[in-house]
Every structure is written in C-alpha cells, then in structure tokens.
Amino acid sequence: MHEAGIALNLIEAVxxxxxxxxxxxxxxxxxxxxxxxxxxxxxxxxxxxxxxxxFAFECLSARTPLAGARLVFDPVPLTxxxxxxxxxxxxxxxxxxxxxxxxxxxxxxxxxxxxxRTLELEEGALAGARD
Amino acid sequence: MHEIDVKAGLLEPNDAVARENxxxxxxxxxxxxNLMSAPGSGKTSLLERVLPMLAERHRVGVIEGDIVGSAxxxxxxxxxxxxxxxxxxxxxxxxxxxxxxxxxxxxxDGCDVAVIENVGNLVCPAEFDLGEDDxxxxxxxxxxHDKPKKYPLMFRRADLVIxxxxxxxxxxxxxxxxxxxxxxxxxxxxAVLTTSCRTGEGIEDVVAWLEWRIATKLAACAAQPAGRTS
Numbered sequence: 605m606h607e608a609g610i611a612l613n614l615i616e617a618v619x620x621x622x623x624x625x626x627x628x629x630x631x632x633x634x635x636x637x638x639x640x641x642x643x644x645x646x647x648x649x650x651x652x653x654x655x656x657x658x659f660a661f662e663c664l665s666a667r668t669p670l671a672g673a674r675l676v677f678d679p680v681p682l683t684x685x686x687x688x689x690x691x692x693x694x695x696x697x698x699x700x701x702x703x704x705x706x707x708x709x710x711x712x713x714x715x716x717x718x719x720x721r722t723l724e725l726e727e728g729a730l731a732g733a734r735d
Numbered sequence: 736m737h738e739i740d741v742k743a744g745l746l747e748p749n750d751a752v753a754r755e756n757x758x759x760x761x762x763x764x765x766x767x768x769n770l771m772s773a774p775g776s777g778k779t780s781l782l783e784r785v786l787p788m789l790a791e792r793h794r795v796g797v798i799e800g801d802i803v804g805s806a807x808x809x810x811x812x813x814x815x816x817x818x819x820x821x822x823x824x825x826x827x828x829x830x831x832x833x834x835x836x837x838x839x840x841x842x843x844d845g846c847d848v849a850v851i852e853n854v855g856n857l858v859c860p861a862e863f864d865l866g867e868d869d870x871x872x873x874x875x876x877x878x879x880h881d882k883p884k885k886y887p888l889m890f891r892r893a894d895l896v897i898x899x900x901x902x903x904x905x906x907x908x909x910x911x912x913x914x915x916x917x918x919x920x921x922x923x924x925x926a927v928l929t930t931s932c933r934t935g936e937g938i939e940d941v942v943a944w945l946e947w948r949i950a951t952k953l954a955a956c957a958a959q960p961a962g963r964t965s
Contacts, residue, residue: 606827606859610745617743637737644745651862651888698887699920708923712891719744725737 607653610718611660615670617720618642622669639673641724647717648682648695682715749863752831756838756866760849763842764956766949767849769865771889772873773882774855777899779807780932781873781941782852786814788942793949795848796841800829802854817844828859831866838866848949857882861889868952875900876907880914883921890921895928895944902931 622636646654654677665671682695686702692713693703702710744750760767772778782797789795796817799808808820819837821829834851841849851867853860872893874882877900883890890896896918898911915927926944930937 606862613745613748617741617745617747621739621741621743649888649891651858697920698884700891701920701923708919710923718746720741723739723741725739727737 607656608660608664610652611657611664614642614644614657614661614720615665615668618670618723619668621723636669638726639670639723640726641674641676642670643676643678643721643723645678645680645717645719645721647680647715649712649715650680650718652718678721680714680717683713684710685713686710746862746864749831752835753864753866756831756835759835759838759842760866760868761956761959764953765838765842765847765849766952767838767851767865767867767869768945768948769851769853769860769867769870770873771853771857771860771870771893772855772875773857773878776855776873776875776878777932778852778855778873779810781897781899781930781938782811782850783814784932784935784938785942785945786811786816786850788938789848789850789945790814790816792946793848794844794846795850796844796846798829798834798837798841798849798851800833800852800854802826807852817841817846823854827854827856828863829853829865830863834865847953848945857886857889861886861892869894869948871895871897873897873899874914874918876903876909876911880910880917883914883917887921890918890925893922893925894948895926895941896922897937897941898927898929899932901929901936902933 646652658675661675683692684695684700684702685692686705686707687709688707689702689705691702691704700710701708770778786795797811799818799820800823801807802823805820808818811818819840821833821837823829838849851865870892872889874896876898898914918925918927928937928940928944930941
C-alpha cells in the first residue's frame, strides 16, 4: 500500500550502487551504465503488490538514468523453520505450525524478503551524464 | 549481459531508523509498545482504561498517530501524562522516522513507558518497524473472526492479540473459538486476551501483561547499566 515509497527506495539504492562502485567495462567519468533489468526478490508475505510497484517504478524512474529498465520479480515462497525438529517446511493456507512435526515453535525462514538482488546492464550502452 | 550485485533491502531506510529507536529505548530505559488495529476497534478506548492503571506505577507517555486532527489526543489528555500528536497527513501508518523525535521527548521527560497508538489500519502499519519492544493488536468482535487469515502479516507481527468489544459477542455471529484458532494458525503460541472497554472486563489482564513486559525490559536495561542515563 506504499509502493511509491518503496519504488523511490529502490531507485535510490540502484543509483547509489551504480555511482558508488567501479563497474567493469564502463570507462570512468562516462556516466552511469544503462540498466536493462533490476531483479527484485519479493517474499510471499512481503506485503507488496508487484503490479503497483512496477507501475510506481515506471512513473518515478521516468526522469532518472533508470528510465526504461525492467523490474523482474523473483518470488520467494513462505517457509518456517521448526525450533523443535529443525526442519524447514512450506506454509500452506497460512498455517505457521511445523508441517513435519506439528510444533508451534517456528520462525519464518523465508517469505518476508523485499530487496534488490542484482542489476543487468546493457552491453556497452551508457546513459548520459547524471542529473 | 553484465550483472552486478546490489543486495539492498527496500525497507532499509525505515529499518535503519527503527534500529536507532531500539538503541535509544535500551539506552534510556524506556519500554515502547506499538498499538495497532483496524479503525474503530477500540485502541483509544483501551488506552482510556489502561493508561491510568499503568500511570500508578510508571511515568507513561503517549504518541498518537492520526491522519488528521487531535480527537484521540484530546480524549487521552485527561490521564495526566505527556501526549504527543503526530498527524501523518495522508500517510496510512506511522514509520520509524515519525516517532523518532517523540521517543526522544518522552525519554527526556523521564518516561519509562511509551505507548504508540498507530493509525487505524490492518495493512500498512504491519510493515513498518518502529523499533518498539512489543506490538499489540486489537481485533473487535464486530470485525469478524476471519480477519487473522485476511491480514496475516499484522497478526504475525503481534506479540499480544486482544479481542475487544466482548460485550457485543451475543449480538454478532463472531466465534471466539474460530478467531483464536485463526490467530494461532497464523501465529502459533501468541498471547490472546479478551476485553470489553465498555464494561472493563479483561482490562486487568492487559495491564498485567504490559507490567510483565515492562518489568522484563527494564530489568534487561538495568543489567546493562553502561548506557543508562536516567
């Protein structure tokens, strides 16, 4: 429900990464490399609408060096790790008990992720100078 | 295609401030509880009952989150402790940055308990860590017993679930057993209490739960006196 704010955080994180680190094959001072795709890991229980995030990103990135980049969402299934038997099992029908032994002592092992993982750069293509 | 790693959490800007808040609370010996529910579940009514009881043994401060206005603050001002209003404008939730300064104020004011009443909403507040010690959420019987499975993140986040408006139970089709079962599916082992802010039923249990949590927190702070300033 606040995908615009998340899209802004995403744009900021990617621009910071591009500006802060020397990137192979990009001559220094040549501006930011053009980004083809941004891979975002989204957990099943992240509480984010990927459609809304996609739309917000498209609108908010339009006048940034990330304009035209694709968001690729990698879904992460909801699983819990059992503190009794140690197994990691999938959460079905929002039942968070251990599917192996039935214990109530579980912790979310995956499914809350909301993070930029990797960027795909366009081969050799460079954006103009940064704003 | 050239690929580079980023690994940046998209809620990190909020989570960073939440960690700062958590550090502040530990350092100043302040227990903070984040009270969340749908609009109209009885958060302010619960506080009208609970605050005077907590205030017998603690210096309690309140942070009131509302989109607009100070109606809830005005209701709580009578209890005598500091009540700070945050108007979020259009935002549907409080975030860590919004409460940061108010927590400082409450610590400077000598408070050992901070009660944060979040904006009434079962969706967004669940996603924003404020740095609080405990999240308490209210579910009122008029909302229906199916809510835990509809808003799993909120019920998952809660350290205590309070079923409120118990005085209306026989006027509705609400099944307490079904509600508790759904809460326990989503969050096995979470504490569940029942209250009626109208009759006062169950209020003492809520106060006892909070006293237990406050004592646990303050004992932990006292055990690490290095950062304690008050």
